[in-house]
Amino acid sequence: MKALSSRRQASIYMRIMIHMALLLMAQWTILSYGASAASTLAITLAKWESGDNLLDALGTGPALTTISIENAVTGSQLGSARSNRGGDNLLDALGTGPALTTISIENAVTGSQLGSARSNREGNWTFKQQLSTAPCSIRVKAGRESAIKAVSGSPSNCDGSQSQAATLSGIAVTGLATINESTSAQYTCTAVYSDNSSRNVTETAVWSENSSTTTISAGNLAAGSVSSDRTVTVSASFGGKTASYNVTIKNIVVAAKTLSGLTISGPSSMKQGTTAAFTATTSYSDGTSAAVTPVWSENSTYATINASGVLTAATVTTNQNVTVTANYTSGGVSAINTKNVTITAATVSNTSKSINSTSRNRATLPAGTVAEQPFVNQSGFKVFGVNDLGMHCGDLDHRVASIASCLLLMCSTP
Missing domain, CATH: 2.60.40.10 (Immunoglobulins)
Structure with missing residues (x-):
């Protein structure tokens, strides 16, 4: 076997401390929680990934010891690793996400920050952290994305919420028994333990439903429209236990307006x-x-x-x-x-007055101006104005008749 190039050796050396777990596992798991130290040195895994020129190695050996890694054929030094203590409370997590992105890891129940990891070019990442208390589940975040996974192998007193002797007795799903179509409702999964204690495991439980008109995620049931009332079975699984709950989706009939x-x-x-x-x-x-x-x-x-x-x-x-x-x-x-x-109908004004006459009578000369006279109403006719036009055919008191006569007879002035 040919010796590895110095560039390849450097690449392997940089990655060997990160990839101490199987990168191909699509889950998070506790590999050793409270495990005892190995008394003899052994290789558990030796794997080469040609696509990224990556050597993965995993094994056991004396506690708190530097492990030297070299090419067995050529004897060239490949790198080194450090073994942990026997009995360490150690959380090992690995998964996938966006490439070259910082992955935040936190306790899904308490929200406390556990640490972070960096994904490689293929999006693979690993995380190893010594903890004083085992988390029941972890949440990982990258940007706006997040995912939750229960920690396998965690003891019953994970997160310090249960006594060491308590075991999971069962789980229960609670929430609304009826919801309207095109609405949503939140359901809760509660874990019950042998010491009669309980814990909300809604976020870590695995949820499902049996209808094509509904979806559920983290206990939130979203209902679509239905043509008639429909019963949906909501199920949650946690710690090997399963619980179901029937929910009626109500069809809302809107009365037509009249x-x-x-x-x-x-x-x-x-x-x-x-x-x-x-x-x-x-x-x-x-x-x-x-x-x-x-x-x-x-x-x-x-x-x-x-x-x-x-x-x-x-x-x-x-x-x-x-x-x-x-x-x-x-x-x-x-x-x-x-x-x-x-x-x-149209109305006629009664405020009109007659036109001035040029004389009062013919007794005095020259003639003087006659004051404006009121509008005259008589049976059968109306007088709109009187003016003798300088004609003196009759007395002023009888000017209507006189002027009418003057106009008809065309009499002349004196």
């Missing part, structure tokens, strides 16, 4: 020869309302209304009342309402 009323908006009076716009608004059983276009009609020969609700008033000599009607149908239900509108 038409309950109709109102008309618009003026209650309008002048003759003008137009006015009217609108309609419907109300429904669910408390909502909407602007609609109903069928419009009116009951008068003095007005017409079009399909858009515009009322046109004709010319009238006296005020006229018109009834505007709106009719609307929705979902087989009809609503009708009416509104009274008054069409007002």
